[in-house]
Amino acid sequence: MKKSNYNLPFAVLIILAFTSCDNNNNKNKMTTAGSSQTTKTGIKKTDWGEHDGKKVYLYTLVNNKGTEVKITNYGGIVTSFISADNSGNKSNIVMGFDSFKPYLQSPPYFGALIGRYGNRIGDARFTLNGVTYKLAANNGKNHLHGGLKGFDKVVWDASTSPDGTSSLTLKYLSKDGEEGYPGNLNITVQYSLSDEDELKIEYNAETDKATPVNLTNHSYFNLSGDVSNTILNHSLVIDADKYTPVDTSLIPTGELKSVKGTPFDFTTVEKIGSRISQVTGGYDHNWVLNKKGNELQKIATLSDSLSGRKLEVFTTEPGLQFYTGNFLDGTIKTSAGKPINKNTALCLETQHFPDSPNKPDFPSTILQPGQKYHTVTVYKLSVNK
Numbered sequence: 403m404k405k406s407n408y409n410l411p412f413a414v415l416i417i418l419a420f421t422s423c424d425n426n427n428n429k430n431k432m433t434t435a436g437s438s439q440t441t442k443t444g445i446k447k448t449d450w451g452e453h454d455g456k457k458v459y460l461y462t463l464v465n466n467k468g469t470e471v472k473i474t475n476y477g478g479i480v481t482s483f484i485s486a487d488n489s490g491n492k493s494n495i496v497m498g499f500d501s502f503k504p505y506l507q508s509p510p511y512f513g514a515l516i517g518r519y520g521n522r523i524g525d526a527r528f529t530l531n532g533v534t535y536k537l538a539a540n541n542g543k544n545h546l547h548g549g550l551k552g553f554d555k556v557v558w559d560a561s562t563s564p565d566g567t568s569s570l571t572l573k574y575l576s577k578d579g580e581e582g583y584p585g586n587l588n589i590t591v592q593y594s595l596s597d598e599d600e601l602k603i604e605y606n607a608e609t610d611k612a613t614p615v616n617l618t619n620h621s622y623f624n625l626s627g628d629v630s631n632t633i634l635n636h637s638l639v640i641d642a643d644k645y646t647p648v649d650t651s652l653i654p655t656g657e658l659k660s661v662k663g664t665p666f667d668f669t670t671v672e673k674i675g676s677r678i679s680q681v682t683g684g685y686d687h688n689w690v691l692n693k694k695g696n697e698l699q700k701i702a703t704l705s706d707s708l709s710g711r712k713l714e715v716f717t718t719e720p721g722l723q724f725y726t727g728n729f730l731d732g733t734i735k736t737s738a739g740k741p742i743n744k745n746t747a748l749c750l751e752t753q754h755f756p757d758s759p760n761k762p763d764f765p766s767t768i769l770q771p772g773q774k775y776h777t778v779t780v781y782k783l784s785v786n787k
């Protein structure tokens with residue numbers, strides 16, 4: 403794995419922070435809502451607190467459009483994604499808080515990196531090479547999103563790019579036995595923000611014992627930038643002819659079912675709310691993407707006519723968990739005090755299928771020693787004016 407640049411002195415990083423990517427000053431000038439302002443591209447680091455004896459920082463990535471993504475090394479959480487709508491007004495399109503404390507009350511994985519295994523493992527156990535591994539049952543009898551203290555609740559080691567580009571590298575060593583999983587797993591996640599408003603997430607991992615790995619990001623989107631609006635008016639396309647039906651505890655039955663003639667058919671553009679009442683509890687399912695192989699491909703498009711914003715999702719992964727925020731109930735409030743109600747945000751989690759360690763017919767999630775886990779997901783934002 404690439405190991406360069408991690409030893410740069412802190413002072414150098416500070417100097418590099420928020421520097422222009424090149425010497426073309428015009429490139430860094432932009433106009434928003436009629437006013438002219440200079441936007442510095444790059445990355446800025448701020449102190450955010452401390453946890454488990456480690457420093458927590460907030461990193462602000464800015465591109466030449468003035469789009470801004472904030473990420474903390476606590477849980478690798480994307481805390482905000484601020485972009486302009488069709489009138490040039492800027493707002494945050496993901497659920498998150500503007501201070502560290504609320505994250506310690508375990509909001510349901512807002513913006514976080516999820517691992518070692520994204521989504522559920524049935525009965526919180528799996529058998530690998532003849533050994534049965536018991537995991538924490540933190541979702542009824544099942545295991546969810548890596549257990550009691552998954553990758554969303556640990557402090558990652560962070561480093562920024564020495565050339566001042568808008569990218570952040572996070573590293574974490576998940577020790578053999580952590581949350582019940584076998585093998586020391588070395589994970590590197592790189593977030594980068596391009597000038598085309600693409601938030602790219604690259605996941606890399608290596609292990610010294612065979613182990614299941616399924617990494618994802620759990621951002622909750624509301625493209626209108628305002629939780630007073632539900633996401634039921636957003637439109638969605640998912641390039642998937644099949645999905646994985648689930649039992650009452652949301653574990654896939656093992657069947658790959660055709661979406662044709664069902665409320666799960668998003669092969670052509672559909673309003674999210676148009677058939678949601680026909681799905682018990684709302685959408686919280688894995689779609690079997692039509693793409694073949696590991697190439698990075700567009701697999702979903704979400705759009706909101708209110709703001710004109712469009713979010714395209716590209717991934718190398720075979721599955722997509724589309725979750726309509728069914729368990730949000732207004733208890734959690736935004737930093738501005740607005741309740742985050744049911745269906746006011748949605749997740750598009752790129753992944754392998756839930757419960758794959760117990761489903762031999764699903765694409766394998768087992769990483770072997772010597773193999774390199776490498777997946778890429780891109781969230782690309784644009785505005786229809």
Ligand code: BGC
Pocket residue numbers: 510511521652686687723725729749751
């Ligand atoms: C799961 C939901 C869960 C949510 C928050 C999603 O990935 O599919 O069932 O409630 O995460 O934990």
